Amino acid sequence: MRTIFDKLAIVRWLTDPLAIGFMQRALLATLLLAVAAGLLGAWIVLRRLAFFAHAAGTATFPGLVVAAPWGVAPPLAALGAGLGFAGLLSRMTRRGATSADAATGLLLTAALALGTILASDVYGSGGGVDRLLFGTLLGLSDGDIALAAAAALAALLATAALGRTWLLTGFDPASAPALGVRAARGDRALLALLALTVVAVLPAVGALLVSTLLVVPAATARLLTASIGGLLGGAVALAAAEGTGGLLLAYHLDLPPGPAIAVIGGGLFALVALGGGALRVAR
Amino acid sequence: MSAPAASPAAVEVQGLSASYGPAAVALRDVTFSATGGQAVAVLGPNGGGKTTLFRALLGELPTASGSATVHGTIAYVPQTERSRLDFPVSALDVALMGAYARTSWYRRIAARDRSLARVALERVGLAERAGTRFGALSGGQRQRVLIARALVQDAGVLLLDEPFAGVDRTSEEAIMGILDELRAEGRVLLIATHDVEQARGWDRVLCLAGRQIAYGAPAETLTNAVLEGTYGEEIVMLDCGHRAVAIQHHSHSHNH
Secondary structure, eight states, X not given: OHHHHHHHHHHHHHHGGGGSHHXXXXXHHHHHHHHHHHHHHHHXXXXXXXXXXXXXXXXXXXXXXXXXXXXXXXXXXXHHXXXXXXXXXXXXXXXXXXXXXXXXXXXXXHHHHHHHHIIXXXXXXXXXXXXXXXXXXXXXXXXXXXXXXHHHHHHHHHHHHHHHHHHHHHHOGGGTGGGTOOHHHHHHHHHHHHXXXXXXXXXXXXXXXXXXXXXXXXXXXXXXXXXXXXXXXXXXXXXXXXXXXXXXXXXXXXXXXXXXXXXXXHHHHHHHHHHHHHHHHHO | OOXXXXXOOEEXXXXXXXXXXXXXXXXXXXXXXXXXXXXXXXXXXXXXXXXXXXXXXXXXXXXXXXXXXXXXXXXXXXXXXXXXXXXXOBHHXXXXXXXXXXXXXXXXXXXXXXXXXXXXXXXXXXXXXXXXXXXXSOHHHHHHHHHHHHHHTTOSEEEEESTTTTOOHHXXXXXXXXXXXXXXXXXXXXXXXXXXXXXXXXXEEEEESSBEEEXXXXXXXXXXXXXXXXXGGGGGGSOTTSOOHHHHHHHHHHHO
């Protein structure tokens, strides 16, 4: 009796929250974002753009801070800040004196500091800052969900249409032209899609935790598979599972969902990495 | 896999100069031609223009003057460690890349191309490694996979960049055997190499040191004077990994 009761309790722990309207909405957004961020994250991780993606997310913070006071739609303000980041980065690294990772780190810090100063001293954004940095998965607007759906659709289409281009450009760029692949065009599309995905993920997990959906699931899937299909599917599945788990954890323990997803994602990555290491040692 | 049938493969280069920008001409005064069935060793020091010549032939560099004409599909076979060995791609995935150019963006790779890729892997002796991750193969096996990729392209002209660098004896013999077959099928092979001794085994040799030093049959072309012109003072710079035959030639000429 006791064991059946326990099982039921676990089932109800999982299903009860999902009967509630705002949780269903959050779940829908999570699954849409899992498709967008999982697919794109797989390409980002393969192409070693994870740090760039994380910094691009953080760089949107000052844009988000000024969005409300300036009367600009937050996705547009975020996009503007993100494009400003990309433009500055390419300018700073053009001469080769500053390496891309140093410039990225510098701009990331500057964006965070600028956003904080704007929020605390210029616009007095107060408690809203937390939401901008860590997201509000439980309070998304219809527009946020539409954006997530658009990003998911774009990621699916682009992976189908440009997957081979991205694969070859990452794997063996020197041979790409001779194999009939237009690397530059593919790269532009990848960066545009990254911008769209970052903007879509922002409302859910915030400027600081973009990597939670965009990098962590793909990096974990990378440890588990040796095929492109496995990586793409694995990243989407892990993003969905970690997102759903984070939502449930947030509901039951009254945590902010973004950080809850980040903790689950980080923990899972550590388990897989340690487990894989242990397996290798055992062999 | 059949040899390129329609028009015979050939490479014709006339007074070619090529550069990466207006500042410096990387390679000048190159004139040679190679027809189907010929294997040309491209000799020269690092920075001597081997890669520049290949990129000009691939149409990736503007020609400052002269012309480079290629008849037939051209394929580039890079050094295998230039690619990302950590990528989750199998040997078959890499061979299939040879079919990318003829696959529309909205289609899957055709079943016919999939079987072509398997046949190509079989030809290079790697049929049973088709599912192995590219990075987990040996250097020589990876080189053979990249040759298989060129076969899937059905290239009439193959540009091979140091195909024997970092390759074990077994794979070296296997690659040599494949290249001989490709040559017999009427394909043109351009083989960039540091190995002077090996270059003597091919049909023609092209010596580059910023410009063309010599072109012709190895026996007449590879004289001490030409080798000195090609490698000059850089003899001592030949990496230990490469057989330093050029050094011996130099020590001969200095000791006599």
